[in-house]
Amino acid sequence: AQKITQTQPGMFVQEKEAVTLDCTYDTSDPSYGLFWYKQPSSGEMIFLIYQGSYDQQNATEGRYSLNFQKARKSANLVISASQLGDSAMYFCAMREDRFSGGYNKLIFGAGTRLAVHP
Amino acid sequence: ETGVTQTPRHLVMGMTNKKSLKCEQHLGHNAMYWYKQSAKKPLELMFVYNFKEQTENNSVPSRFSPECPNSSHLFLHLHTLQPEDSALYLCASSQDTGGRYEQYFGPGTRLTVT
Numbered sequence: 081a082q083k084i085t086q087t088q089p090g091m092f093v094q095e096k097e098a099v100t101l102d103c104t105y106d107t108s109d110p111s112y113g114l115f116w117y118k119q120p121s122s123g124e125m126i127f128l129i130y131q132g133s134y135d136q137q138n139a140t141e142g143r144y145s146l147n148f149q150k151a152r153k154s155a156n157l158v159i160s161a162s163q164l165g166d167s168a169m170y171f172c173a174m175r176e177d178r179f180s181g182g183y184n185k186l187i188f189g190a191g192t193r194l195a196v197h198p
Numbered sequence: 199e200t201g202v203t204q205t206p207r208h209l210v211m212g213m214t215n216k217k218s219l220k221c222e223q224h225l226g227h228n229a230m231y232w233y234k235q236s237a238k239k240p241l242e243l244m245f246v247y248n249f250k251e252q253t254e255n256n257s258v259p260s261r262f263s264p265e266c267p268n269s270s271h272l273f274l275h276l277h278t279l280q281p282e283d284s285a286l287y288l289c290a291s292s293q294d295t296g297g298r299y300e301q302y303f304g305p306g307t308r309l310t311v312t
């Protein structure tokens with residue numbers, strides 16, 4: 081079974097509008113972390129936001145927020161006030177803490193390509 | 199230099215060549231990673247080094263040989279590659295001392311095997 085599922089291969093949004101990118105995950109580990117990364121066409125993966133499984137509040141970083149619904153095992157990324165520079169691939173990833181041991185084993189989803197239209 | 203750097207950014211090599219990819223992190227992290235990103239596939243973890251010790255080898259063919267001489271440098275030595283090895287190779291680093299463990303990535307090396 082897929083550990084990280086991103087069901088939207090592509091999304092588009094009008095500039096200045098908000099957009100939600102979906103991510104569901106599957107784990108039996110009570111302690112885990114969820115990440116979102118942005119990959120522009122240049123290739124580098126840019127860390128955006130993190131949510132820990134025990135965090136009581138949804139994470140926010142500037143225009144990015146993570147809609148964390150633990151019971152539904154979903155961790156959707158919300159981008160507010162979209163900008164043209166937000167056009168990129170977006171990846172959801174999970175760290176399961178039972179794999180701790182000094183490093184961070186991330187499992188990535190297949191990604192969602194976001195296009196922001198003027 | 200800041201963050202994670204990778205050289206070269208682009209590489210074209212024949213199947214009989216030997217080449218090396220280099221990664222350097224300037225973040226003081228102790229763990230470094232190699233990932234492979236092929237078209238239409240999720241990112242695949244290849245190798246993990248923690249404090250210079252290899253802690254994960256994700257069933258990678260022996261034609262890929264990693265080397266980590268210190269916590270700041272990571273190499274991926276390539277020899278007798280196949281065309282299906284053409285991909286974007288990403289290096290990342292993270293700090294293991296509690297907290298979020300987010301990984302910081304380099305810009306990648308786009309490898310084409312002819």
